Amino acid sequence: MGHVSWAALGLGSVLALTGALSPARADGVVKVLLQDASSGGNMAGMKMAATPDSVTAGRVTIQATNQSQGLVHEVIVVRPPANGAKLPYDDKTSRVIEKRISDLGEVSDIPPGKSGSLTLTLTPGNYLLICNQPGHHKAGMWTRLTVTR
Ligand SMILES: [Cu+2]
Numbered sequence: 001m002g003h004v005s006w007a008a009l010g011l012g013s014v015l016a017l018t019g020a021l022s023p024a025r026a027d028g029v030v031k032v033l034l035q036d037a038s039s040g041g042n043m044a045g046m047k048m049a050a051t052p053d054s055v056t057a058g059r060v061t062i063q064a065t066n067q068s069q070g071l072v073h074e075v076i077v078v079r080p081p082a083n084g085a086k087l088p089y090d091d092k093t094s095r096v097i098e099k100r101i102s103d104l105g106e107v108s109d110i111p112p113g114k115s116g117s118l119t120l121t122l123t124p125g126n127y128l129l130i131c132n133q134p135g136h137h138k139a140g141m142w143t144r145l146t147v148t149r
Contacts, residue, residue, distance in 0.1 A: 027119070028055030030145060032064040032129060034073035034110065046141040048075070050129055054146040061119045062129070066110040073136065076106040077120060077145075078128045087130070087137070094135040122147045 079102035088100040107116040131141040
């Protein structure tokens with residue numbers, strides 16, 4: 001048993017040292033608020049706000065909070081189409097066509113008053129955060145996220 005304890009201790013020291021020597025870059029955290037008219041204040045439509053709206057490349061955690069009192073919202077991380085094109089949209093369902101977009105991950109279907117999170121590894125570039133509940137994207141429930149080097 002004594003040998004096992006020493007072995008465990010030695011391994012722990014090696015791991016601690018490795019951690020100290022690896023490049024120290026903190027994970028980015030982006031807080032996303034999802035709001036609509038039921039959220040209070042003078043909100044008229046629907047809104048998504050990301051703070052900060054720019055993070056360094058690497059691991060990025062999206063912490064989404066649905067501040068609505070009655071509606072389900074969500075956050076989908078999307079690469080914008082090339083050449084400034086609009087996201088493909090289906091007028092019948094009032095939704096962005098998810099199978100035709102570059103969907104990198106999502107915190108889907110967040111109930112009113114609840115939160116959810118997602119961690120992604122993002123490369124430098126421009127991203128969109130959208131809510132794709134029916135009608136929400138068109139109502140303005142999206143925002144931009146910039147990832148820098
Ligand atoms: Cu929404």
